[in-house]
Amino acid sequence: MRIHVLADSDTRWKWGAALAVGLAPGSEVHAHMLRGRSTPTARQLAEVGITPASLTEATLAGFAAAPELDGADLIILGTVGGATHAALHALARRFRNARRRPILMTGYVGVVYEKMADGLLLRAGADIVLANSPFDRRRFTDIYEPLGIPASCIVQTALPFLDQRPYDPNRTHARHPYTVCFAVQPSVPADRNGRLYLLRRAISHARLRPGRDVLVKLRSRPGEATTHVEAHHYQVLAEQIEEPLPPNLHFVYGNMSETLDRTDLLVTVSSTAALESMHRGMPTAILSDLGIREIHGNHYFAASGCVTDWTAIDEGAAPLAHESWTTDQGIRSDDPYAELRARIDELWGIPLPPVTPFYTAGSAPEYVGTLLRRRGLDPDGSPGAGAVTRRAGPMRRTSRRVLKVAYQFGVQRVAPKIQQWGGV
Template sequence: MNRLQGREMAAIACFDSFGKTAMAMLSVCRKEGAGTTLYLLEIQGRRLSRRQLLEIQRIDGRVTIIHQEWQQLRAIRPTLLGLDALILGLDGQRTRELQLLLRADAPDGHWPLTVSAYPGILFRHQIEGMMDRSGADLLCLNSPVDLDLYQQACRALGLPSDNAVVTGLPILWDLHPRRRTSVERPTIVFFEQPSVPGNPLQRHYLCNRLNDLAQRWPDHTVIFKPRTSGVERTLHRRHGEMASRIEKLMRKSPNLQINYKPSLALLRHCGCAITVSSTAAMESMAMGISTRIVGDLGVNETLGNHYFMGSNSVRDFAAIIEDPFTPIHDETWLDRHGRCPHGSDQFVMALADRIAQGRSRPETSGTPGPAGWGAESWQRYALRHGGRRMLTSAGNRSRLKTTQRGKNAVRYLRDLVLGLRWVEDFVRGR
């Protein structure tokens, strides 16, 4: 049944995780008969590597991909306005920016139906991110827990929340428990994250514990999966690389290795997946693989592992080393935090219904942005005194930042010259 036959769909995405999520959603739309295009709008300093592009393309090679710079967004706006639906695979600020542009180009409300989704688990700035996306005609949430939080926020503001639907994590839609084949020597994989943990000493500690794990299980390959490869480090920000430390430890433990293959490829032969708080843990659990969330550094929002508190998978390395291969995660928790057995079908059904009905949430005439961004009086005040950047950043950026640059430069020069205490005392005549 082609529920989207003849419809034209597109997605705009920045960053690899958003690109994968947008491609997964477009792939489902294409199979339902829609014409599909993915616009990968890259951001200066955060360019996608060849490996990341290939991983996105592998999800569905029949979806058209167009590469452009984010600065070229204005040039494709006429094309976007002719679509039936537009998927926003963007962070909160750029989601706001695009919605403002669509409203500016089509003030009568005749812009495409907009869809927004999250590429991974929500563990920081949850309500802020939801409100950034609250103007979407269809807001795809990962779990009933997220839906409840969104509904609470909308009730507090007196807003409808009927644009939200639980579809689960799109990256889990096609994942099923792996067959219990007799893998003679399953691997153990640690999935690195770009900025977690943030402290160099913590990262050093984790590397040492991985080495201890490798020495305890010499017949099993212990794989360190870096977030980026050596070549990609020249294209992306570096957040404290652990791979160099692992390379040194590999001399002591021959079964400790570094592998840059895609996460799913590594999980197919994996007996235990370890991470601090990566979304790879959700993929591992969905495949029925033994999963461990590192608890040695504590459980908190900075690490993001607080999201997994109820999953029964948080363990310290001593327990991981003792028994890495027994699945211990709570299946009920997984169903309430990202796995949705019929998520793709719910997504298509909700999308087809909204396209057929037209925009069911009438926009307030002349309002700069959706009500979830704040009162109309505030939005107009923000635009008048802080410009579009003030409104798209939810007030986190303003002209005040620009006016402080001169003062910051003076402070930098002062600190450079007066950095030594005795020099400062001498100059001040103390």
């Protein structure tokens, strides 16, 4: 199977690539990185651990015009809702008169806890919209069916990076001590005070429990971008703390699965790393220190049995998720690809209809027009005036990287200093 993955960040490339490999092992997977703020660096791509058959970087117009898509069997759109909707319009135009077109598939990288209706309707028009759990399938169906969108496009699967290696609570700690991993998030919480509080609590836990290792698992290095903007990087914040850090506290990067291999307790506000640890049967703590709030996403885990706080963790709390909750969230499913493979087989056996996004220039002219123009497309999905469809050359890529790193450096290092000097 020839699978093409469009991704706009390292996280969404990881999702799309892992999905392609899990769905059809041995497939020819091609990577298309959407040019933008979160375009992953070479280090971030390497960290995912999946090497594509080819790798290009392009605008949406350039991706939709790529000649290699003519030979694609499946296109996975691993992009935010707006970009996915724009891609559907561009691909609808591209394959309008084609005798054969690839199957179009999209979904969500993690838990869906905000803007559900908005995100779902922007994805409507794909042949397959993935639901990561029975819970998600019910919610998605409740949105689609009343609006006349066939619920048959919703296919249940599971997050593709959930590792099958179970946690052994009786394992010895000969190689390393009991390990607590604080999985940080780029934008949760978004404010400096909240992030500094969580960092100080992790540091405090390391001091209170000198026999433990405390890992602060970071998503990106200072200056790198990921799915969300990280204005106050934890490692930069640590440099601003006057007292020395305890020797058993470590900042770590790399593959989350490998970090979990040495972890005994996963701590986070609402990271999808919690789903990975719960899938392994590992103790998982969802922090309520900053409140249980929709903006933080930890309300999603309210019924999991894992909501707790740093004080309880200091005292030895190590909650396990309720089995009924994990089952409904699709976390511990046996064969997450069975239904998806069956649906793909069905679609291969019939002529595919024209790609029809939910919003059109007729039904939502202002919304569609604005959404597509922001992404270099005209309302009919064609390249907009001045749109660049060719792939970026080395000089263009280098200059863009320099500007992006300079911006991140200013946000993460210079701005906090100015705030300190000004007493902000």
